[in-house]
Amino acid sequence: EPEVTQTPSHQVTQMGQEVILRCVPISNHLYFYWYRQILGQKVEFLVSFYNNEISEKSEIFDDQFSVERPDGSNFTLKIRSTKLEDSAMYFCASNKEKETQYFGPGTRLLVL
Amino acid sequence: KQEVTQIPAALSVPEGENLVLNCSFTDSAIYNLQWFRQDPGKGLTSLLLIQSSQREQTSGRLNASLDKSSGRSTLYIAASQPGDSATYLCAVLAGFQKLVFGTGTRLLVSP
Numbered sequence: 698e699p700e701v702t703q704t705p706s707h708q709v710t711q712m713g714q715e716v717i718l719r720c721v722p723i724s725n726h727l728y729f730y731w732y733r734q735i736l737g738q739k740v741e742f743l744v745s746f747y748n749n750e751i752s753e754k755s756e757i758f759d760d761q762f763s764v765e766r767p768d769g770s771n772f773t774l775k776i777r778s779t780k781l782e783d784s785a786m787y788f789c790a791s792n793k794e795k796e797t798q799y800f801g802p803g804t805r806l807l808v809l
Numbered sequence: 810k811q812e813v814t815q816i817p818a819a820l821s822v823p824e825g826e827n828l829v830l831n832c833s834f835t836d837s838a839i840y841n842l843q844w845f846r847q848d849p850g851k852g853l854t855s856l857l858l859i860q861s862s863q864r865e866q867t868s869g870r871l872n873a874s875l876d877k878s879s880g881r882s883t884l885y886i887a888a889s890q891p892g893d894s895a896t897y898l899c900a901v902l903a904g905f906q907k908l909v910f911g912t913g914t915r916l917l918v919s920p
Contacts, residue, residue, distance in 0.1 A: 728906060730906070730908075732908070738912075739910050739913075740853070740898065740910040741910070742907045742908060742909070745905075745906040745907065747906075752905065752906060753904065753906055755907070788852060788853065795840050795841065795902065795906075797843065797855050797858045798843065798855070799855060800852050800853040800854075801852055802851060802852040803851070805850075
């Protein structure tokens, strides 16, 4: 059964450094998403991406964040200058329109 | 703004019991509702999706119902097993693509 995959599984970085989180969505899906979950809190929507552009973003997704689909398979989330409060589990998801969103296993990001 | 609440926050039952998890949402204008399972430190596994026009969905021992007008959904788990121990998350599709999640119910099924 096809799965969403994410790399790396864990990332430790220093405050102010740039990080890139990578995802490979399910191959025939058209909509891609990033969510995050701060430890002990709700899963929060960050951004959705369709047809090579952002279709919706939350207030969390400020200028420090960007997304890209650099080729036909990868979908990336870049945080330009990480802050302590960016420490969270980041989930990638994909789907066809308004159908079940399938989530990856997550990348645990720790900013020191 | 859509808010999703889940009760109880935690539930502990002996193996074999039937149980009900509750989810409520404040804005009934939803496209669908998904139930997920999350194991500690892991990703989200989709269990069931109910479209806004549907009343319930079943998968194995799981049955989810939706009452859109009252802003409520329930997840019924029959004959619970220790392997069902996990956090169960409810999420509504609010707007075009954004899932809004509840805080979850942490379930422990003891042998």
